[in-house]
Amino acid sequence: MDDREARAHRILDAAAELIGQLGYDKTTVDDIATAAGVAKGTIYLHWRSRAELFEALLRRDRMGMFQDIDERIADAPDTLATVFTGFAHSLHACPLSKAVYLRDLRVLGKFVHNRAPEQLAEAMPYTFAGYLERLRAEQLIRTDISLAAQVQLIAAAFLGALHAPTLLPAEFTVPEPVASELLGESIARVLDRGTPFDETDRAAFRAATIAYFQKSTALERRKYLRAMGHTKESE
Amino acid sequence: MDDREARAHRILDAAAELIGQLGYDKTTVDDIATAAGVAKGTIYLHWRSRAELFEALLRRDRMGMFQDIDERIADAPDTLATVFTGFAHSLHACPLSKAVYLRDLRVLGKFVHNRAPEQLAEAMPYTFAGYLERLRAEQLIRTDISLAAQVQLIAAAFLGALHAPTLLPAEFTVPEPVASELLGESIARVLDRGTPFDETDRAAFRAATIAYFQKSTALERRKYLRAMGHTKESE
DNA sequence: GTTTGACCAGAAACACTGATTTGGTCATGT
DNA sequence: ACATGACCAAATCAGTGTTTCTGGTCAAAC
Numbered sequence: 001m002d003d004r005e006a007r008a009h010r011i012l013d014a015a016a017e018l019i020g021q022l023g024y025d026k027t028t029v030d031d032i033a034t035a036a037g038v039a040k041g042t043i044y045l046h047w048r049s050r051a052e053l054f055e056a057l058l059r060r061d062r063m064g065m066f067q068d069i070d071e072r073i074a075d076a077p078d079t080l081a082t083v084f085t086g087f088a089h090s091l092h093a094c095p096l097s098k099a100v101y102l103r104d105l106r107v108l109g110k111f112v113h114n115r116a117p118e119q120l121a122e123a124m125p126y127t128f129a130g131y132l133e134r135l136r137a138e139q140l141i142r143t144d145i146s147l148a149a150q151v152q153l154i155a156a157a158f159l160g161a162l163h164a165p166t167l168l169p170a171e172f173t174v175p176e177p178v179a180s181e182l183l184g185e186s187i188a189r190v191l192d193r194g195t196p197f198d199e200t201d202r203a204a205f206r207a208a209t210i211a212y213f214q215k216s217t218a219l220e221r222r223k224y225l226r227a228m229g230h231t232k233e234s235e
Numbered sequence: 236m237d238d239r240e241a242r243a244h245r246i247l248d249a250a251a252e253l254i255g256q257l258g259y260d261k262t263t264v265d266d267i268a269t270a271a272g273v274a275k276g277t278i279y280l281h282w283r284s285r286a287e288l289f290e291a292l293l294r295r296d297r298m299g300m301f302q303d304i305d306e307r308i309a310d311a312p313d314t315l316a317t318v319f320t321g322f323a324h325s326l327h328a329c330p331l332s333k334a335v336y337l338r339d340l341r342v343l344g345k346f347v348h349n350r351a352p353e354q355l356a357e358a359m360p361y362t363f364a365g366y367l368e369r370l371r372a373e374q375l376i377r378t379d380i381s382l383a384a385q386v387q388l389i390a391a392a393f394l395g396a397l398h399a400p401t402l403l404p405a406e407f408t409v410p411e412p413v414a415s416e417l418l419g420e421s422i423a424r425v426l427d428r429g430t431p432f433d434e435t436d437r438a439a440f441r442a443a444t445i446a447y448f449q450k451s452t453a454l455e456r457r458k459y460l461r462a463m464g465h466t467k468e469s470e
Numbered sequence: 471g472t473t474t475g476a477c478c479a480g481a482a483a484c485a486c487t488g489a490t491t492t493g494g495t496c497a498t499g500t
Numbered sequence: 501a502c503a504t505g506a507c508c509a510a511a512t513c514a515g516t517g518t519t520t521c522t523g524g525t526c527a528a529a530c
Contacts, residue, residue: 028522039474041525050523103402118404125407149417151407152399159402160395164387167338167394169353172360172386182384189424263492274504276495285493 008046008228011036012057020095024054025109046228051114056227058120061096063224066217068093077209078202080141080191084154085184088161092180097121102162125151127219131212138204141191150191157187243281243463246271247292255330259289260344281463286349291462293355296331298459301452303328312444313437315376315426319389320419323396327415332356337397360386362454366447373439376426385426392422 014035018027029050033040047053072086091098099107103117129151135141141150161183165173174182197205249270253262264285268275282288307321326333334342338352364386370376376385396418400408409417432440 029524030522040523041474042472044524045473048524125404129407145417146409148407149409149413152403152409152414153417153421155403155407156395156399157392158395159398160391160393163394163398164391167353168387168390169360172364172383172390174381174384174387178384179387182380182388186388186425189427190421192424264494265492275493276504277502279494280503283494 005228007036007038007042008056011038011043011046011053012060015053015057016061016096019054019057019107023107023109024111029053051111052227054111055115055120056224058096058100059220059224059227061094062100062120063217063220065090065094065097066213066220070213070217073209073213077206077213079197079205080188081185083184083209084187085181088158088180088183089177091158091162092176098162101158125155127212127216128154131208134208134212135191135205138208139193140197140201140205140208142193153190154187157183157190239281240463242271242273242277246273246278246281246288247295250288250292251296251331254289254292254342258342258344259346264288286346287462289346290350290355291459293331293335294455294459294462296329297335297355298452298455300325300329300332301448301455305448305452308444308448312441312448314432314440315423316420318419318444319422320416323393323415323418324412326393326397327411333397336393360390362447362451363389366443369443369447370426370440373443374428375432375436375440375443377428388425389422392418392425 011032015027015032018031018035029043030040032053033043043053047056068090069086072090073083077083077086091101096107098104100117100120103112105112108117129147132141132150132154133147136143136147161179165179173179246267250262250267253266253270264278265275267288268278278288282291303325304321307325308318312318312321326336331342333339335352335355338347340347343352364382367376367385367389368382371378371382371385396414400414408414
């Protein structure tokens with residue numbers, strides 16, 4: 001990572017901090033420049049506009065989430081609960097990706113007019129559906145309900161888990177990391193085919209899971225690089 | 236039901252229709268009066284203010300939801316899936332209660348400044364927790380996770396299921412009534428203790444379930460009557 | 471060659487005014 | 501006794517003008 005790239009990350013770190021606190025609408029380019037210790041003109045050496053900076057930030061956050069998942073499950077992605085618990089932990093650790101998933105307008109603000117949230121997370125249900133399809137084909141999860149139903153159940157489980165802390169009384173709100181473990185284990189139960197994995201199953205599951213996450217991480221990395229890489233002279 | 240009470244219901248029916256379409260903020264007392272076929276002053280014979288009318292509407296909707304659940308499960312509340320599927324169907328059929336649960340400001344609008352949504356659904360997690368506690372005490376559901384965790388999981392499952400249709404691509408959105416059946420069956424899986432119910436279990440489960448829902452319906456009925464019953468001269 | 475921050479056009483926010491709408495009241499009509 | 505809708509105070513809205521702020525640019529400084 002050279003100095004220019006390091007500086008870009010410092011700028012994005014500053015932007016993440018400010019936007020995390022104030023939201024996109026209330027965060028100015030000058031605020032970000034000041035917090036990053038650069039002049040405002042420097043920001044425009046990296047991105048063409050404020051909206052492009054924010055998009056790069058969201059892409060970085062999301063790529064980071066998938067890299068985090070890759071690391072969490074690298075050793076032992078051999079049960080549904082392990083994988084989905086890891087996924088929940090990683091999403092929890094990436095608040096901007098969480099805000100995109102929840103369409104949280106306090107964070108996203110007017111940016112949704114530049115880039116719709118579903119465009120930022122556009123591949124999520126499709127590549128994920130492919131992963132479930134493979135698990136179904138290999139009889140690793142139940143197949144007595146439709147693929148669409150399974151995608152909805154899992155997406156809804158994440159939505160509900162992310163919304164719950166703001167809508168439930170504190171005494172019924174389980175803190176992290178327990179909440180992610182609960183979510184992971186619940187999804188495992190919902191997908192369970194009814195018989196435990198044997199060694200062959202575990203190997204097949206591991207292969208499918210690693211393939212899915214590596215593919216997703218690569219996809220997100222390409223989008224991130226696209227958001228970071230262009231310069232004004234390439235116009 | 237005498238004529239005065241029947242007129243009150245016609246007014247609330249009109250209010251439900253308008254607020255369902257336009258939300259609380261965009262619905263005037265005159266709109267409601269016109270739709271109900273009465274003069275504006277007539278509205279104030281029943282409720283002291285526009286906000287009180289709306290509260291009565293929400294209470295009626297919620298009491299109706301619990302009555303609907305009572306009817307759905309009256310015959311055979313003998314499995315977790317049956318009960319939670321019925322609950323999901325009933326909630327789906329009561330859009331105002333759904334809006335309260337989701338804190339949907341498109342519907343609730345400025346009314347949240349009169350009465351916070353958690354005050355309208357205040358007993359939900361508490362009486363529901365009591366129900367789960369009884370099921371746990373009688374070993375009808377798993378007890379290897381905490382009561383708080385179970386309340387959160389179920390509340391989150393409903394939240395996610397209600398949010399999912401607006402955030403997922405249509406091809407991954409399962410329509411009603413299948414979505415409620417999926418939700419009910421998923422909650423059953425998440426609570427499952429691992430061994431099927433025998434006849435004694437079914438009887439115990441039925442007793443606990445009927446007790447919970449009858450208690451809840453009675454509680455909601457009292458709140459509804461309180462919202463409907465007072466007049467100006469009782470001040 | 472790269473960074474900077476003064477600069478500017480346009481956007482946003484604000485204050486004010488007059489017009490319109492609405493919640494709630496109550497004298498009148500039935 | 502009950503229902504009504506004209507009425508009024510208050511709230512809301514629309515429009516205008518002014519002030520302030522900000523995104524983006526680029527000549528000057530380093």
